[in-house]
Amino acid sequence: MQDKNISQVVISRLPRYFRYLGDLKDEGMERISSGELSKRMNVTASQIRQDFNHFGGFGQQGYGYNVNYLYEEIGKILGLDKRHNLIIIGAGNLGQALANYMNFEKRGFFVKGIFDRKESLIGTDIRGMKVMHTDDIEEFIKNNNIDIAVLTLPKQGATEICKTLVNCDISGIWNFAHVDLDVPDRINVENVHLSDSLMKLSFKIHENEN
Amino acid sequence: MQDKNISQVVISRLPRYFRYLGDLKDEGMERISSGELSKRMNVTASQIRQDFNHFGGFGQQGYGYNVNYLYEEIGKILGLDKRHNLIIIGAGNLGQALANYMNFEKRGFFVKGIFDRKESLIGTDIRGMKVMHTDDIEEFIKNNNIDIAVLTLPKQGATEICKTLVNCDISGIWNFAHVDLDVPDRINVENVHLSDSLMKLSFKIHENEN
Numbered sequence: 001m002q003d004k005n006i007s008q009v010v011i012s013r014l015p016r017y018f019r020y021l022g023d024l025k026d027e028g029m030e031r032i033s034s035g036e037l038s039k040r041m042n043v044t045a046s047q048i049r050q051d052f053n054h055f056g057g058f059g060q061q062g063y064g065y066n067v068n069y070l071y072e073e074i075g076k077i078l079g080l081d082k083r084h085n086l087i088i089i090g091a092g093n094l095g096q097a098l099a100n101y102m103n104f105e106k107r108g109f110f111v112k113g114i115f116d117r118k119e120s121l122i123g124t125d126i127r128g129m130k131v132m133h134t135d136d137i138e139e140f141i142k143n144n145n146i147d148i149a150v151l152t153l154p155k156q157g158a159t160e161i162c163k164t165l166v167n168c169d170i171s172g173i174w175n176f177a178h179v180d181l182d183v184p185d186r187i188n189v190e191n192v193h194l195s196d197s198l199m200k201l202s203f204k205i206h207e208n209e210n
Numbered sequence: 211m212q213d214k215n216i217s218q219v220v221i222s223r224l225p226r227y228f229r230y231l232g233d234l235k236d237e238g239m240e241r242i243s244s245g246e247l248s249k250r251m252n253v254t255a256s257q258i259r260q261d262f263n264h265f266g267g268f269g270q271q272g273y274g275y276n277v278n279y280l281y282e283e284i285g286k287i288l289g290l291d292k293r294h295n296l297i298i299i300g301a302g303n304l305g306q307a308l309a310n311y312m313n314f315e316k317r318g319f320f321v322k323g324i325f326d327r328k329e330s331l332i333g334t335d336i337r338g339m340k341v342m343h344t345d346d347i348e349e350f351i352k353n354n355n356i357d358i359a360v361l362t363l364p365k366q367g368a369t370e371i372c373k374t375l376v377n378c379d380i381s382g383i384w385n386f387a388h389v390d391l392d393v394p395d396r397i398n399v400e401n402v403h404l405s406d407s408l409m410k411l412s413f414k415i416h417e418n419e420n
Contacts (some may be wrong), residue, residue, distance in 0.1 A: 011413060015406035019388065042390070078409045079416030100303055100305030101404075109408060131402075147415065163222035172415045174408060178313075179227065180252070188413035188418060192234035192404065194311075198319060198384060199288045203221060205357065205382045206289025208398060 006054045007117055013051060014074055016041070021071040033064040083145045084109045086174075089161055090153030091116035091124070091131045099126050100151060112144050116206060117157065135160060147171040155179040223261060224284055228250070231281040240283055243274040294383075295356045299371055300363030301326035301341045303333070304386060308360060309336050322354050322398045327367065343408045344371060358383040365389045 020041055024032060028067075033051075038045035039061050052065070055073060075081055086104075088095045090113050099111050114126050117134040124131050132140065135159075140146065151158050151173060158177030165173060165187070172188040175181055181189055229354060230251055244262075248255035262275070265283060285291055296314075298305045301324050308314075309321050324336050329346040334341050341349065344367075350356065354386055359370050359375050361383060368387030375383060375397070382398040391399055 012410065015403070015409040016390075018409065019403070019406065045368075046269075047243050065338055077413065077416075079412040080409065082412075082416065083413075084412060093303060093310055097307050098404075101407060104408065105410070107405065109412075136263030144386065148411065157258075166215065172411045173410050174301050180226075186418065188411060189416035190414070192402070193225070193229075194308075194402065195317065197230065197315060197400055197402050198314065199225040199228065199290065199317070200222065201225065201358065201382045201398060202289040202292075202294060203287065204398035206287075206292065208381075208396065 031064040087113045088150045095152040141168040242273040298360045299322045305362040351378045360384045
């Protein structure tokens with residue numbers, strides 16, 4: 001029952017709802033009112049009700065929301081009921097950190113291969129996978145049903161590799177490189193620019209000091 | 211000449227401007243028109259002009275913006291002309307990745323210490339620093355003029371450590387733990403919830419497939 005015109009702002013809030021609902025589920029809670037959820041999440045109950053209305057409600061007046069149902073439904077909207085196969089390009093510390101992050105698997109994201117172009121890293125073992133050469137990316141994507149590439153390599157490399165990914169018609173790029181990628185609209189990109197985030201923190205500190 | 215009522219949206223765009231201006235500087239460009247910058251950054255020239263007006267303009271009609279001046283001024287607004295001393299709490303892969311990320315130093319962010327509570331990690335060497343025990347955080351912060359703590363540890367640990375950080379009156383927390391921290395308003399928090407970001411990517415892919 002998904003409203004096709006959900007705003008980007010609402011969508012950007014869904015992962016956080018999903019995270020909180022997951023915690024409630026783990027605590028064994030079956031129902032929650034918008035008021036209670038509001039207190040926990042520090043957003044207004046009316047925003048919660050409005051947001052959930054976009055997806056056909058899920059709530060019953062005076063009865064609250066069914067935690068498990070809501071968790072499942074938001075999960076579906078986020079595409080988490082589907083399996084995603086990932087490759088990580090860049091086997092440095094950050095690439096390794098992401099490869100070792102088990103929680104992604106719980107959400108249906110499976111790391112199938114890790115690549116680098118540094119000879120010293122090729123063949124080394126990360127979580128039971130041998131690091132492969134970036135030259136082999138195109139073939140690997142085609143043969144392994146890869147839909148997401150994670151870019152954890154320097155700017156220069158990222159721009160080059162990106163051309164390969166466009167050729168392979170990858171569905172999504174999770175980009176940690178400090179560059180905005182130039183890709184056709186059909187390819188979905190989500191950027192994590194860590195230094196941008198650190199600068200925002202610096203701004204807040206600076207602003208509060210003045 | 212900073213307008214005190216700059217919206218959060220404008221502020222969230224500043225790190226990206228800063229990044230592009232840094233690239234232009236590196237390319238040796240001295241001036242750029244809002245039109246040229248617009249093309250590069252894929253935002254409208256009018257938005258660029260409006261955004262820059264918040265900070266007293268910096269531009270001259272028909273002459274363009276002085277790249278270096280703009281870079282310096284935005285840097286100042288972001289507090290990057292000040293030195294920040296960081297500690298990293300959580301010496302796993304992600305903590306190590308951030309510790310080894312040299313670019314932060316270029317922006318004035320210096321990692322002064324790394325902490326963990328896992329005995330096997332204490333005393334190991336990361337970029338010339340010995341990992342210390344989390345019990346020593348409070349004293350270390352006080353003696354080393356630390357203003358930012360980076361949290362790269364699991365949820366449970368993060369909530370506990372957060373209390374210590376509040377006691378120490380830390381200025382900023384850069385939070386990678388998958389939990390929203392409960393801190394007084396005077397403490398600035400910037401969250402990087404990696405799985406939220408991956409879920410957004412999954413949403414986009416799913417949405418484009420339908």
